[in-house]
Amino acid sequence: MPQPIAIADIQRIMRAGVPLTASWGVEVLRAAAGVAVLRLPHAAELLRPGGVISGPALMGLADAAFWCALLSLTEGRDESLTSNLNISFLRRVPPRPILAEARVLKRGRTLAYGEVNIRSEGAEDVLAHVTTTWASSGAASGASLGAGAASQG
Amino acid sequence: MPQPIAIADIQRIMRAGVPLTASWGVEVLRAAAGVAVLRLPHAAELLRPGGVISGPALMGLADAAFWCALLSLTEGRDESLTSNLNISFLRRVPPRPILAEARVLKRGRTLAYGEVNIRSEGAEDVLAHVTTTWASSGAASGASLGAGAASQG
């Protein structure tokens, strides 16, 4: 049974591994037992004149969120790399902070799979839905490399 | 038959619409007849200690590249929004500038579909492969919102 890791430690690992999340001011609100919730505040660079959050920002947030969900299962050791990420944009994104809730649905010996739901802070509607597959560092050594590239750590 | 639009104009529209591409220094090398090639230079924020490009950077580049491919078919008018983006990370990304080649495979009345191949500059191997579906602004008014929405503001 792994020791639970402090949320602050996961946020530190995330920001060191994926500097974009640091520059965007992404916060880790929850991260335990394969579930992580991240918050993306307003960032001029990510906003549109209409206050719309860009697709790239949402994809980056989702990738980082699932990575944090995995870190919560490994005492913070990064052992996997993004193999595939599939995002569907469902609704227009209102001008508010964004929450991404990532959940590990399956963690096998060499592949992990899960989903990420993206919502506005304080709202119920899912704005974007993500499914993603990660490969263990070993399995992926000849393969894929996403945000999980933080596995350098 | 639409007038061809200058590559410089497409780059200007892209950078205004998706500020991340401006801050990352993304250049549009080609954009005509539904095919666009974008270049992502080294950027400290996007690099890892090992010189690895992050997944979020590659996803953002791919989204922008397909948007430019569509703009090349519409005289620069942005008429569509990202509905879905699916990326598979195939190989480790060496420390070099990245090229993304986007191609519109199908452009229907309400949906456009295509792919993006991501390679290192001067190399043949595909490092990441993307397929993406975009909805026309009309079709998507109740739907999806990606980088393509950028120039709506």
Add this chain to the structure above:
Amino acid sequence: MPQPIAIADIQRIMRAGVPLTASWGVEVLRAAAGVAVLRLPHAAELLRPGGVISGPALMGLADAAFWCALLSLTEGRDESLTSNLNISFLRRVPPRPILAEARVLKRGRTLAYGEVNIRSEGAEDVLAHVTTTWASSGAASGASLGAGAASQG
């Protein structure tokens, strides 16, 4: 407010529209308010010597399940066509009947999106997870065509 449609009617529409579901003996157990549960019994053609259900069978079941979920929202009128289906196979499929639970997560004017969870009857583990996007017949007239096209005949 549409009239609820009888489950038996949805099963009839499904089997007439997608003959494979009839030959496979697929049953509609539930179909209301955008949620449908279908059951795939053992079928020699779909089984392996080890009792494994084939990927094609699971994909066909999932496609039909989401169609039934949509039919439950339209009084049985088929108004949409499969645009995209993305399936991830998570666990080995034991030799038992299969249940597919489809849920409409978003229904816009021109695009519908949802997920399908595939399990063994009486078990909790998700064996395969599907996300799918459907386009309304109007929106899709120049576009996609999946099982949803069944009722066009």
Add this chain to the structure above:
Amino acid sequence: MPQPIAIADIQRIMRAGVPLTASWGVEVLRAAAGVAVLRLPHAAELLRPGGVISGPALMGLADAAFWCALLSLTEGRDESLTSNLNISFLRRVPPRPILAEARVLKRGRTLAYGEVNIRSEGAEDVLAHVTTTWASSGAASGASLGAGAASQG
């Protein structure tokens, strides 16, 4: 350097492993060096009154086609299982035999990735486009199971 395997042998392995392909009369036209072309003839069960091929039929054909492309690289030994399959339906399917051309784009130690283009026999337009990831039997032992599992029995 593996011995090339006869197309007839790959067709036999495919039909034994995925009985649906036998009942549908799927033929293997080409299979060498990671590329396979399969032909799906008219089949009453797969046709609509309007002569439309069903989504489930196209998904099954694509899954089998990529499996054959992999078999062409392994002297017919089945060493992998479907992990993910993503299909986009691009155009209405006219009443003609269907060809699926599968291509292995990346074959790593534990993951293989490729695409399948589906066309009408004798036509150029892509009707449906598929990307798929397969895991090696070893890597997938705790994981995914698609048509590739067929020959395990």
